[in-house]
Amino acid sequence: MQLRMTNQREIILRELNTSQRHLAADELYDRVKKVMPRISLATVYRNLEILSEAGMIGKLEISGRQKRFDYDPSEHDHIYCVVCHRVDNLEMAHKGLTAEEFGAVVGYSVTGYRLEIIGVCPECQTKNENKESKK
Amino acid sequence: MQLRMTNQREIILRELNTSQRHLAADELYDRVKKVMPRISLATVYRNLEILSEAGMIGKLEISGRQKRFDYDPSEHDHIYCVVCHRVDNLEMAHKGLTAEEFGAVVGYSVTGYRLEIIGVCPECQTKNENKESKK
DNA sequence: CTCCGTGCAAACGATTTGCACTATG
DNA sequence: CATAGTGCAAATCGTTTGCACGGAG
Numbered sequence: 001m002q003l004r005m006t007n008q009r010e011i012i013l014r015e016l017n018t019s020q021r022h023l024a025a026d027e028l029y030d031r032v033k034k035v036m037p038r039i040s041l042a043t044v045y046r047n048l049e050i051l052s053e054a055g056m057i058g059k060l061e062i063s064g065r066q067k068r069f070d071y072d073p074s075e076h077d078h079i080y081c082v083v084c085h086r087v088d089n090l091e092m093a094h095k096g097l098t099a100e101e102f103g104a105v106v107g108y109s110v111t112g113y114r115l116e117i118i119g120v121c122p123e124c125q126t127k128n129e130n131k132e133s134k135k
Numbered sequence: 136m137q138l139r140m141t142n143q144r145e146i147i148l149r150e151l152n153t154s155q156r157h158l159a160a161d162e163l164y165d166r167v168k169k170v171m172p173r174i175s176l177a178t179v180y181r182n183l184e185i186l187s188e189a190g191m192i193g194k195l196e197i198s199g200r201q202k203r204f205d206y207d208p209s210e211h212d213h214i215y216c217v218v219c220h221r222v223d224n225l226e227m228a229h230k231g232l233t234a235e236e237f238g239a240v241v242g243y244s245v246t247g248y249r250l251e252i253i254g255v256c257p258e259c260q261t262k263n264e265n266k267e268s269k270k
Numbered sequence: 271c272t273c274c275g276t277g278c279a280a281a282c283g284a285t286t287t288g289c290a291c292t293a294t295g
Numbered sequence: 296c297a298t299a300g301t302g303c304a305a306a307t308c309g310t311t312t313g314c315a316c317g318g319a320g
Contacts (some may be wrong), residue, residue, distance in 0.1 A: 108254035
């Protein structure tokens with residue numbers, strides 16, 4: 001079950017990397033299609049899954065919405081915009097947050113944690129100001 | 136747009152409360168159906184949405200899975216089991232975690248955060264031990 | 271030449287919606 | 296009695312899967 005570096009896999013990986021964004025499968029599909037028009041959405045899904053399993057990209061499951069994929073597989077937290085759903089990387093925010101002690105409270109064995117900071121991104125703040133002043 | 140306290144709404148609320156669990160819509164539907172067999176799943180979805188908007192229950196969007204609803208609408212964090220997907224409440228875990236400072240890093244205006252502790256619940260730990268010893 | 275990977279379409283699970291009917295306030 | 300809420304079925308959205316074919320190693 002070794003990984004083959006197919007053309008589509010290479011392009012998917014490259015497009016995600018050069019985007020420097022946290023794309024959802026369909027957004028990445030749109031980008032990849034411009035380079036390889038006959039690629040299928042299923043292939044994009046399959047490869048994103050495989051690549052994240054292989055630790056070459058990160059998988060983000062945020063806020064009940066679509067999954068997003070991170071060009072940076074290293075461990076870090078995220079901040080996301082409630083208006084446009086854009087996601088950005090954050091330095092690890094859990095200094096002093098020892099997950100273990102919470103497990104003890106309820107008898108869980110703790111394996112990790114997931115932290116999302118929620119807010120409005122700079123772009124959406126600007127748009128909103130415009131909207132306000134139009135009123 | 137005032138809220139009417141219909142029979143179905145009352146029962147949904149009551150069943151969620153007495154369950155003392157973090158139920159998904161279909162799980163709650165199953166419980167409610169025992170009391171009111173002709174209720175529809177759509178009604179359950181609609182009311183869970185409305186009740187959480189009204190602040191009478193909490194809505195949980197965890198890890199790309201189904202939404203779950205919390206009988207306790209007060210602000211608190213959650214811990215959940217990767218094996219059975221059960222969710223439990225946790226005292227606020229963010230002492231010393233000032234979300235605001237992260238917003239500053241990337242220009243976001245921060246409105247909140249979401250923290251999930253991930254682990255294995257006591258029940259699933261026990262089951263797993265059994266499985267291990269059978270080998 | 272062996273399988274892993276692909277494209278396509280169909281299936282899927284969770285959730286939402288249009289509609290005509292019902293019942294709360 | 297006005298209009299928020301309901302039940303039903305169909306629609307929608309994101310994602311996965313079965314299958315026959317194609318291409319990497």
